[in-house]
Structures are given as C-alpha cells and as structure tokens.
Amino acid sequence: MKKPIQNSMIAKIEGHGSLNINFKAKKVELNILEGERLFEEMLIGKSYEQTYWITPRICGVCPIVHALASVKAVEETFRIQVSHSSQIMRELMMCSQMLESHILHLIFLSLPDYLGVDRGTEIYQKHPKYFNMALKIKKTADFIAKAIGGRPVHPVTITAGGFFKFPKIEVIREIKIQLQNIIDDAEGLVNLALSLKYPALYNPCEYLSAEPKLADEFPIYSFSKISSSRNSNFEIKNYIKEIKELVVPYSTAKFAQHFKQGFMVGSLARVLLFGNRLTPLASQYLNKINLDTLRFNPYYNNLAQALEVLHYTEKAINICDFALKNGLEKPMVGFKTRAGRGVGVMEAPRGILYHDYTFDSRGNATDINIITPTVQNLAHIEEDANFIVEHSDANESEIYHQIEMLVRAYDPCITCSVH
Amino acid sequence: MTIQNTKLLKPTIAIYDFTDCEGCEVQLVSLLEDFLQLEKRVEIVNWRLGQEHNHPGPFDVCIIEGTPITLLEQKLLKELRAKSKVLVGLGACATLGGIPAIVSKKQRNAMYKKIYSENYKPRGLDSLPLANYVPVDYLIHGCPADKADILRSLTDLLAGKMPAPFPYPVCMECKLKGPECRLLNQKPCLGPVSQAGCDAVCVRGGTGCYGCRGNVSGANWTSLKKTLSQFMTHDEMKKYVSVFLSATDEYKNLK
Numbered sequence: 001m002k003k004p005i006q007n008s009m010i011a012k013i014e015g016h017g018s019l020n021i022n023f024k025a026k027k028v029e030l031n032i033l034e035g036e037r038l039f040e041e042m043l044i045g046k047s048y049e050q051t052y053w054i055t056p057r058i059c060g061v062c063p064i065v066h067a068l069a070s071v072k073a074v075e076e077t078f079r080i081q082v083s084h085s086s087q088i089m090r091e092l093m094m095c096s097q098m099l100e101s102h103i104l105h106l107i108f109l110s111l112p113d114y115l116g117v118d119r120g121t122e123i124y125q126k127h128p129k130y131f132n133m134a135l136k137i138k139k140t141a142d143f144i145a146k147a148i149g150g151r152p153v154h155p156v157t158i159t160a161g162g163f164f165k166f167p168k169i170e171v172i173r174e175i176k177i178q179l180q181n182i183i184d185d186a187e188g189l190v191n192l193a194l195s196l197k198y199p200a201l202y203n204p205c206e207y208l209s210a211e212p213k214l215a216d217e218f219p220i221y222s223f224s225k226i227s228s229s230r231n232s233n234f235e236i237k238n239y240i241k242e243i244k245e246l247v248v249p250y251s252t253a254k255f256a257q258h259f260k261q262g263f264m265v266g267s268l269a270r271v272l273l274f275g276n277r278l279t280p281l282a283s284q285y286l287n288k289i290n291l292d293t294l295r296f297n298p299y300y301n302n303l304a305q306a307l308e309v310l311h312y313t314e315k316a317i318n319i320c321d322f323a324l325k326n327g328l329e330k331p332m333v334g335f336k337t338r339a340g341r342g343v344g345v346m347e348a349p350r351g352i353l354y355h356d357y358t359f360d361s362r363g364n365a366t367d368i369n370i371i372t373p374t375v376q377n378l379a380h381i382e383e384d385a386n387f388i389v390e391h392s393d394a395n396e397s398e399i400y401h402q403i404e405m406l407v408r409a410y411d412p413c414i415t416c417s418v419h
Numbered sequence: 420m421t422i423q424n425t426k427l428l429k430p431t432i433a434i435y436d437f438t439d440c441e442g443c444e445v446q447l448v449s450l451l452e453d454f455l456q457l458e459k460r461v462e463i464v465n466w467r468l469g470q471e472h473n474h475p476g477p478f479d480v481c482i483i484e485g486t487p488i489t490l491l492e493q494k495l496l497k498e499l500r501a502k503s504k505v506l507v508g509l510g511a512c513a514t515l516g517g518i519p520a521i522v523s524k525k526q527r528n529a530m531y532k533k534i535y536s537e538n539y540k541p542r543g544l545d546s547l548p549l550a551n552y553v554p555v556d557y558l559i560h561g562c563p564a565d566k567a568d569i570l571r572s573l574t575d576l577l578a579g580k581m582p583a584p585f586p587y588p589v590c591m592e593c594k595l596k597g598p599e600c601r602l603l604n605q606k607p608c609l610g611p612v613s614q615a616g617c618d619a620v621c622v623r624g625g626t627g628c629y630g631c632r633g634n635v636s637g638a639n640w641t642s643l644k645k646t647l648s649q650f651m652t653h654d655e656m657k658k659y660v661s662v663f664l665s666a667t668d669e670y671k672n673l674k
Contacts, residue, residue, distance in 0.1 A: 011471040014441055035438035035488025035519075035543040041530040042521045047655075050662060053626065057518045060442020060563060108448065108469065119470040121458055135451055142449060149624075152449060153442040153563040156624030164625020247535050252542055254535075415440050 009033070010404055012109040014061055015414025019403060020250070021389060023396055028385035028403065030378060032251035034418035040368045048074045048160060048337065048363040055355065056154050058372070059416045061104060062348050063154045064097040064145060068221070069344040069355040074160045076342030077359050080335045085328040086162035088319050089148055091221045092175075093155070094346075095316035096144035099137055100152065101349035102267070102305040105411045106189070107134040110302050113405045114196045130192055133185040137309065140178045144316065147171045163331040169324065176320035179313055183281070186310040190285050193306035198299040199402055203387045205296065205380055206230045206258060207269035210347050218277040218311060219270050219347040226345075226352065227273055232259070236345050239354055243371060246379075253417035255379040256371065262380030265351025265373050266411065267304035268294065279314035282307050298384055299409045305349075337363030348373050350411055374417035377410050430479035430577065433465035435499060437492045438519065438543075439485030442563040443510035444468055453570055460577055477502035480576060484509040486519040488543040493552060500553035505576060508549045509569070511562035511631045516666030518562070519546035523665070547666050557582055561617060562631035562663060568616045585615040588635040589628050593619035601627055605650040607659050612638035612669075631663045640669050 010017050020029040039058055043051055052070035056063035068090055075082065082090075107130075108120030117126060124131040142152045147167045149155030157164045167175075211227035212219050226234050226242070234242045245254040257263070271278075272295060275286050286307060294300040337359065344355040351373030358367035385403045392399050436444060448454060448469075464474035481503035487493045500506055511517030522530065524545040531541045549555050559572045575582035589610040593600075596619055601608040609630035610622060621628055647656050657673050664670045 009467050011467050011473070012469065014468070016436075016438075033489070033491070033542070035486070035492065035546075036527075036531065036534070036541060037438060037488075037519060038522050038527070038530045038534060038543075040534055041526075042518075046658060050658070053629070054518060054521075054662065057440050057442070057562065060440040060445045063440070063442060104445070104448065118472050119463070119466070121455060121469075124455060138449070139451065151563075151620055151624075153445055156621045156626045159625065247539060249540070415438075418438075 010407055012112065013408055013412055013414060014059075014109075015412070015416075015418070017407070017412070017414050019385070019400070019407070021400060021403065023389065023399070026386070026389045028382060028389055029250050030382050030385065030407070032253040032378070032414055032418060034252050034414055036252050037418050039419045040370055043365050043368045046365050048078075048359055048365070051357060051365060051368075052158060052160070055370070058370070058419045059413055060153055061101050061413060062097060062350070062416070064093050064149060065346050065348040065353055066355075067155050067158050068094065069346040069348075069353045071158055071160055072344030072346070073342040073355040073357040074344075074359075076344065077340045077357060078160065078335050078338055078342075078363075080161055080333065082162045083329045083331075083333060085166065085323070086331060087221060088323060089163060089166060089328070092144060092316055092319045093148050094220055095312040095319070096141045096148075098312040098349055099141035099309055100145065102309050103134050103138045103141065105349075106193075106302060106305055107131070110408050110411070113408060129188075133188045136185050137182050137189070137313075140182050143178055144175050147175060159332065161332045161335050166328050166331045169327065172320050172323050176317060176324065179317045179320065182313055186313045187281065190306045190310050193303045194285070194289075196302070198297065198303070199405065201297045201299060201384065201388065201406075203296055203384050205383070206232070206261070206263040207272050208258065208263055208265050208352060208376070209269045209273045210236070210345050210352050212274070212277075216277055218274050218279075218315070220315065221346070223345050223347070229269075229273060237343055239343070239345075239371070240356070240369070243376065245371065245375060251378070253378060253414065254375055255382070256376045257379055262383045263376065264298065264380050265376045266301060267308050267349070268298065268301040269351060270347065271304040271307055278307065278311045279318070281314055282311035285310065298406065301409050301411065305411070337361065341367075350374055350413055350416070351376060370419055372413070372416040372419055374412045374414065377412060378417060381407060381410050381412065429460060429462045431464045431474075432461045433476065433478040433481045433499070433503070434463065434469070435465070435481065435483045435495070436468060437483065437485030437496070437513070438488040439510070439512040441468065441484065443484045443561075446563045446566050447569055450566055450570060457570070457573060457577075478504070480505045480507060482507045482509050483513055483549060486512040486516060486546045487549065487552060488519065488546050490542070490544060493544065496549060496552050505556045506549075506553070507572070507576070508555050508558045510564045511560060511663050513549050514558040514560050515631070515633055515663055516546060516548045517631065517663050520548070520666035521661055522546060551666075558584075558633070560614060560632035565617050584636070586636060587615050588638070589613045589615050589617065589619050589622070589632070591615055592617070593622050596623055598623050602646055607647060607651060607656075609643070609660070611643050612640055629659070629662045634667075634669070640672075
C-alpha cells in the first residue's frame with residue numbers, strides 16, 4: 001500500500017486536486033489547485049458564435065456536451081427552433097460523448113484501482129480482453145464524434161440553428177454497423193463492472209438530474225426541469241436560486257450546495273432517478289441489481305457508467321435507424337440575433353451542466369454563468385470523505401487509498417470545475 | 420541531438436499538464452494502438468493523469484500541456500526545463516497561450532472579484548505560453564493538437580531527429596481538400612497565415628480558421644488584415660484574432 005503523501009496531486013483524475021486529511025480531527029479537505037480559468041468573464045463581449053467555440057475548451061474530455069449546452073443557451077436566447085434532424089444528430093453526438101468519457105474514466109482512471117494495476121495500459125498486458133473491449137467502444141465513439149462533429153475533441157460543425165453540415169447517409173449506415181459490433185463489448189463492460197468488489201459506504205444524499213421532456217426517455221438532449229430524489233424538483237431557470245455556489249479558501253473551484261448540503265449528480269443519479277427508462281438490454285442488467293445496494297454508495301457510480309455505456313450504445317442504434325428510415329432534412333435554419341437570456345441545460349457524463357447566457361441585440365455576450373457537474377459534486381465528495389475518516393477503522397494508508405478511490409469513483413473533472 | 424538513455428536503453432518520458440482542458444492528452448490516449456506501440460519504445464516515468472507511481476526525473480523528453488498560470492506551475496516549469504533534455508509544448512495553451520491568454524494579466528484582478536468574491540485570494544498570476552518563461556525545444560501546435568501530428572513529432576524525437584514545423588499554411592491543405600474559400604465568400608479565416616498540419620478540419624466543418632497552430636513562416640499579416648477589413652470592422656477582427664492569439668505580437672499590433 002502506498003504511503004499517504006498529504007497534499008500530493010491525486011493521480012488519475014482529470015485536473016489538479018490534492019487531499020489534506022486530518023486523521024486526528026477526522027476532517028478532509030479536497031484542495032482544488034488548478035489555476036483560475038475565468039471563462040465566465042473571458043466571454044463577456046465575445047460574439048455568440050465564439051461562445052460555443054470557446055466553451056468546449058473548458059474540458060477536453062467532455063467538449064461535445066459543453067458545445068451543446070452553449071449552443072442551446074444561444075438558441076434559446078434568439079428563439080431558434082432547430083430541425084428534428086439537427087436534434088437527433090445532436091443526440092447521436094451525445095451518445096458518443098457518453099461512451100467516450102465513460103470509457104476513458106473506467107479504463108484509464110478507475111478500473112486500475114480494482115484490477116490492481118497502475119497505468120490503464122497495463123490492463124492491455126494483464127487483461128487484454130477488457131482492454132480490447134474498451135478500445136473498440138472508444139474507437140466507435142470517436143468515429144461517431146468525428147463523422148458528425150468533424151473531430152472527437154472540440155467539434156467544428158456545430159452552429160446556432162443546427163449544424164454547418166450533416167454526414168452523408170452512408171456514414172450513418174456505417175455508424176450503425178460499428179455500434180452493432182460493440183453491443184457485445186458494452187455488455188462485457190457491464191459484466192465486468194458487476195464483477196468488481198466495490199468498497200462499502202452508506203452516506204445518504206440528494207440526487208439531482210435533468211428530467212427529459214419525454215416521459216419514457218432516459219436523459220439525452222431535451223429537458224423539462226431538474227428532478228430531485230427528495231421531491232425538491234425545480235424549474236431549469238430557477239437553478240440560480242436553488243444551487244448555491246460557495247467559495248472555499250483551499251479551492252479554485254466553487255463547492256455547490258442544495259439546501260445547504262452537498263448532493264450528487266452524474267451516472268448514478270441518472271440511473272437511480274430514471275433507471276426505469278433504460279433501453280431493453282441495459283434494463284435487463286439493471287433488473288438483476290438491487291437498486292438499494294447502489295443507493296448512497298458513490299463507488300457504484302462506476303457500475304452506473306457501465307450500464308450507461310450499454311444504454312447509449314442501444315440508443316445510438318435507434319437514432320441511426322430513425323435517420324436511415326426518414327433521411328435527414330436541411331442541417332441549418334436561419335435566425336436573427338436578439339437581446340435576451342437563455343439557459344442551456346444538458347446532462348453531461350458527470351451530471352447536470354448549466355450554461356446561462358445574456359446577449360445584447362447584436363449577439364455579443366453581456367453576462368455568462370456556467371455551473372459544471374463537478375462543482376455540484378465537490379461538496380458531497382468531501383462529505384463522503386469525512387464520513388470515511390470518521391467511520392473507518394482501517395489504518396491511515398488504507399483510508400487514504402480508499403478516499404483516493406472515492407474521488408476517482410465520482411469521475412471528477414477538475415478542469416471543468418475551475419472554468 | 421540524442422535522447423538515447425544508455426542506462427535504461429529506452430528514453431524516459433514525462434508528461435505534465437498545467438492549467439488547461441487536458442484535451443491534448445485525450446488526443447494522445449486516443450492514438451490507441453499507435454499509443455501502445457509508442458509506449459513500448461519509451462519509459463513513461465511520470466504522468467499524473469495516467470498513473471500513480473511517478474519518478475521525479477531527470478527526463479529525456481518532457482511533454483507539457485497547458486498554460487503555467489499559478490506560481491506553483493511556473494516554478495515547476497523551470498524545474499522541468501532544468502531536468503529535461505528535450506522540452507516539448509503540447510497544444511495551443513502551451514505553445515501560444517491560446518484560450519487562457521484571452522484574459523490579460525491586467526484584467527485578472529477585477530475578474531477574480533467578480534467570479535469569486537471581494538476578498539478571494541487568487542492563485543493565478545498570468546496566462547502566457549511556456550516559451551515566455553523557459554526555452555522550449557519543440558512546439559506541437561493545435562487546439563487540440565492533431566493526433567497524426569503528435570505521432571509524427573514523437574516518432575521524429577524517438578528517432579533522434581528534431582521535428583520540423585509545417586512550412587506551408589492551412590490554405591494549402593484546405594485547397595487540396597476542396598471546401599470553398601471563406602475569404603472569397605467574405606467570411607473570416609486565418610488560414611493564409613496559420614501553420615498547416617490540421618488538414619483544415621475547422622474550415623471543412625464550416626467554422627473559420629482561428630489560427631490555433633500559430634504563424635506559418637513568412638506569414639503575411641498585412642495582406643490578410645487588408646482582406647479581412649473589407650468585410651469586418653477593426654473590433655470584429657480583434658475579437659476574432661483574440662481567440663487563440665491574444666499573447667502574440669500580431670494581436671498586440673492590432674490595437
């Protein structure tokens with residue numbers, strides 16, 4: 001077991017954070033050390049088209065969802081209704097975003113903890129079956145993101161009004177074939193996630209997820225409100241009153257609270273709130289699991305991510321089928337800039353993402369507020385870490401390692417959190 | 420130049436990231452099989468994003484992504500320079516200042532107050548490219564860095580050869596791929612002055628070139644500015660150029 005090195009950077013998480021564990025006082029501080037990135041102020045005065053060009057650069061792991069939340073905020077402000085084809089192509093991009101981000105997190109960052117290796121690529125030597133599974137899913141995700149967005153990291157085809165261009169219908173056919181070829185791998189990933197031994201933890205919290213407009217749909221692109229596991233649902237536009245962001249002295253990221261407490265967003269929250277809306281195969285696996293085991297144990301976020309990989313693979317196939325049957329309309333609708341405010345909300349791989357923009361009549365930004373999923377999870381990561389230090393009778397090294405694993409299970413995106 | 424390490428035989432590589440989006444490291448990992456091949460030929464001895472057990476150096480090659488914004492990062496950069504034979508900047512944040520450089524040092528204080536609070540104690544100092552602090556041996560440009568370009572640059576380095584920048588502009592690749600010229604259609608584009616190596620991916624996707632790969636040698640900004648000013652105001656031009664090039668002389672000369 002590695003000796004705890006207080007305040008050294010936590011490995012295998014996106015961005016720079018460290019743990020300061022006071023074993024005597026039984027108190028953990030999650031230090032966020034990224035330099036302040038100041039995106040919200042950087043965007044003031046920029047034109048609307050630069051908002052969805054610049055904001056994907058908040059995160060290289062989930063740039064697609066930032067681009068989509070951003071363009072939705074612009075479209076809501078200018079009252080643009082994109083075509084149904086644009087909507088489903090954005091949904092297909094979101095499927096690829098979920099697959100890509102979850103695979104990177106599971107294989108390179110989290111799974112090594114469970115398989116007893118260090119670097120993710122060691123899985124290639126020790127468990128080639130798992131690694132090849134992940135490789136195939138990642139390739140398919142990248143293929144989809146490139147086919148629709150132009151490239152996987154920082155898409156280039158998204159514009160207010162829809163897309164600059166759509167892929168040819170033959171490409172959609174090829175996407176579908178690739179997706180069908182990874183169904184087995186996605187199932188393999190779920191089986192792998194089901195076979196892992198997750199540390200025990202039971203620390204009740206509130207789960208929040210954006211609720212899809214359609215009553216039978218699992219979160220993907222269109223949302224009606226924010227749904228809470230504690231019956232404290234709220235309207236999207238009221239997020240600013242509901243979610244309070246606190247500045248803490250040891251962090252360049254803010255810590256968000258709801259009702260003065262930490263809460264959890266992301267895969268586990270989505271599966272707990274909307275698990276009955278998963279696609280057929282993913283549902284079959286979910287039905288084998290007792291949801292009460294997952295509830296209030298954040299380590300199971302990894303299992304929820306694996307279930308989502310299967311779900312979004314199936315969902316993506318359905319979208320391809322629809323496009324192949326009905327064809328695609330024109331990619332872009334015309335629009336005029338106008339003064340006003342728009343809130344673009346999305347379910348990012350790590351949870352709810354808010355982009356809230358105000359523009360002047362020429363389409364230049366005058367006010368910007370962004371809340372990322374990790375900002376919402378930070379307070380509860382700390383609450384869970386405190387819970388472990390308070391209740392565990394393991395030695396300090398083991399506790400340190402368990403808390404590192406906890407942080408990784410949340411899949412924090414620290415670069416996103418310091419935006 | 421040689422990066423052969425006689426003791427270990429394989430050259431030692433360190434991959435560091437400063438403040439940024441980590442998208443260039445995602446590109447590196449997305450090389451997949453090519454990454455595994457590359458990995459066989461080197462010892463990755465330090466990589467916080469990828470592994471827990473990290474060696475303090477010295478290193479044969481140190482690859483740095485991101486902008487050194489905090490004092491800690493700026494100090495670390497100087498240490499890394501001292502203990503690395505070859506220092507490589509990866510991606511626009513490292514090579515040009517990129518998106519983070521949109522915020523100038525002067526603006527930072529007011530922004531901290533607005534985003535955080537009146538009495539917030541900031542960590543960030545400034546957002547400038549690596550070369551503003553230490554000599555850098557090679558720059559792998561792009562936002563994100565292009566996968567093929569990463570592979571080409573690293574393969575060259577492993578072969579003991581310093582990779583060379585692309586000697587022609589983005590326009591060259593764009594013309595070969597065939598999208599209509601944006602400038603002819605009076606739409607902004609920095610293709611003529613920007614270094615190639617991206618296959619004009621943005622222009623082909625429908626967005627103009629924002630110049631994330633830096634200047635091509637012999638870039639004729641005077642001529643491009645004249646063309647752009649036919650359909651853009653000076654302010655619009657400044658805003659456009661500011662996206663990746665705020666820390667460059669070309670942007671400063673627009674003021």
